[in-house]
Amino acid sequence: MTRVLVTGAGGMLGRDLLAVLAARSDLKVTAATRTDLDITDAEAVRAAVARHDVVLNAAAWTDVDGAERDEAAATAINGDGVAHLARACAGHGARLLHVSTDYVFAGDADTPYAEDAPTDPINAYGRSKLAGERAVARFLPETGYLVRTAWLYGAHGRNFVTTMIGLAATREHLDVVDDQQGQPTWSYALATRLVALADAALAGGAPAGIYHGTCTGRTTWYGLARAAFTLAGLDPDRVRPTTSDRFPRPATRPAYSVLGHDRWAEAGLPPLPDWRDALSDAFDSPTAPAPWKVA
């Protein structure tokens, strides 16, 4: 029986991975939350990876502004921690599917970033995640899978969609930035795709390397907030467009976070769904209960 280790199993994506894997009686799943396994502990990582065929890594430092204040701490997890996982997978012959980010790119393009486009992060979080990507590429050139995602929202954990719907309870109008382009991505859809990629990898049908795990299409945070309001039965005109300079934050955000998805074809898989379809599925989903349902 195929043995799967999920690291970061208590996070937003981690919990959706466990939900997807729960339907698979052909897999033996080990769920490791941060309490069970701290990926910065090389020895513990080596022991945990042993006897597994595939590792799905959803563990990360995800506080983008916090990384600006303490880049070393973010890199210890997103760079060194991932290197421990990659080394352990190499040692035990396990495949590693590691989740990365659009923030490895500068965000100054005007056409979608291809999987092999040059990286050039503009903030500490992006640099820390790029260090993790390099570790996977170095230690697992044949069995390492980097899946870059972005703008994640889901049923578990704090995210933009739940924040917007929550704010609607106390504010008549919300001013939301309309000058950053991206691809909102439902964490449950990404989890489903990661498991499919693991299947393909184990069957020898997916080449190692970089895949872009974002929904297709594009919008702005303003567009996403309006779409979420509409699905929640709220008046979308309560959302008003504004610009990023009204909300100065420690970490600079890329203005253009639109990724291309050509590589999925090599694994025999389609790209993830359009962001609007995924958002609508998320609001309707019986499998991943959505706390943003207010109707």
Ligand SMILES: NC(=O)c1ccc[n+]([C@@H]2O[C@H](COP(=O)([O-])OP(=O)(O)OC[C@H]3O[C@@H](n4cnc5c(N)ncnc54)[C@H](OP(=O)(O)O)[C@@H]3O)[C@@H](O)[C@H]2O)c1
């Ligand atoms: N959220 C987004 O919009 C977004 C965008 C692009 C890429 N990503 C990537 O997507 C992946 C999943 O993100 P997410 O949104 O699910 O984040 P999340 O909810 O913050 O989950 C991350 C998990 O990792 C755990 N963790 C932190 N440090 C750890 C360590 N040293 N050892 C083991 N576990 C540790 C966290 O535990 P604690 O909560 O206890 O610290 C948390 O459970 C990450 O690789 C992230 O970089 C996310």
